[in-house]
Amino acid sequence: MNEPVQVYAAGSLREVLTEIARDHETRTGQKIALTFGASGLLRERIEKGEGAMVFASADTQHPQRLAAAGDWAPHTVFVRNSLCALTQANVNATPQNLLDTMLNPAVKLGTSTPKADPSGDYAWELFRKAEGVRAGAYAALDAKALKLTGGPDSPKPPAGRGTYAWVMEQGQADVFLTYCTNAVASQKEVPRLKLVQVPTELQVGAAYGLTVRQGAPAEAHAFAKALLAPPAQATFARYGFGTP
Numbered sequence: 365m366n367e368p369v370q371v372y373a374a375g376s377l378r379e380v381l382t383e384i385a386r387d388h389e390t391r392t393g394q395k396i397a398l399t400f401g402a403s404g405l406l407r408e409r410i411e412k413g414e415g416a417m418v419f420a421s422a423d424t425q426h427p428q429r430l431a432a433a434g435d436w437a438p439h440t441v442f443v444r445n446s447l448c449a450l451t452q453a454n455v456n457a458t459p460q461n462l463l464d465t466m467l468n469p470a471v472k473l474g475t476s477t478p479k480a481d482p483s484g485d486y487a488w489e490l491f492r493k494a495e496g497v498r499a500g501a502y503a504a505l506d507a508k509a510l511k512l513t514g515g516p517d518s519p520k521p522p523a524g525r526g527t528y529a530w531v532m533e534q535g536q537a538d539v540f541l542t543y544c545t546n547a548v549a550s551q552k553e554v555p556r557l558k559l560v561q562v563p564t565e566l567q568v569g570a571a572y573g574l575t576v577r578q579g580a581p582a583e584a585h586a587f588a589k590a591l592l593a594p595p596a597q598a599t600f601a602r603y604g605f606g607t608p
Contacts, residue, residue, distance in 0.1 A: 474537025481514025
């Protein structure tokens with residue numbers, strides 16, 4: 365196949381999938397064209413007719429919706445992720461006091477945009493768990509959370525900058541709920557930022573779903589299969605992703 369395999373993938377996969385695709389190209393000679401964005405927005409673009417052949421989503425719902433319409437294969441979970449809190453240097457958050465910190469009226473709490481970006485949906489799942497820990501927590505968090513990324517109109521960072529590191533560097537949030545892999549990457553970019561693990565009672569796991577368009581060329585299936593193979597899985601693990 366001469367033209368590239370068109371792969372649409374969740375923004376949280378940008379760094380790791382770029383490396384895996386490069387390795388795949390070197391090994392097979394098959395070009396891979398990567399398009400990254402919020403999974404919900406990518407699904408909408410696919411539904412409107414864009415020519416993705418492989419879709420790697422940060423959840424399973426968006427691939428399920430494509431499969432239900434009949435044009436895409438049932439999804440496979442290919443990696444897992446979880447939520448962490450990324451905080452400014454002056455925020456004294458620990459796993460033990462994270463809920464208190466997020467509920468503090470003086471603390472700006474940032475999230476991604478639910479429905480458009482699974483990371484936002486996972487944040488609201490965490491808010492629901494918080495309600496089980498403390499009555500009234502859901503309403504308070506739902507009211508104060510700033511949907512700063514992942515929406516159709518969210519401001520884009522300058523070229524070469526990570527979204528979350530940039531948002532935090534701009535001071536748009538004191539605490540930002542994002543994937544642990546994003547938090548690690550942000551800390552590399554802006555070392556003064558702190559990463560706080562979410563306590564067990566609030567933790568939300570993210571299963572990433574992979575699907576291939578019905579009738580896609582064999583090369584597209586081969587790339588999807590490669591993502592589940594040990595070399596790619598080892599690369600995912602190096603970037604902090606969990607096994608399927």
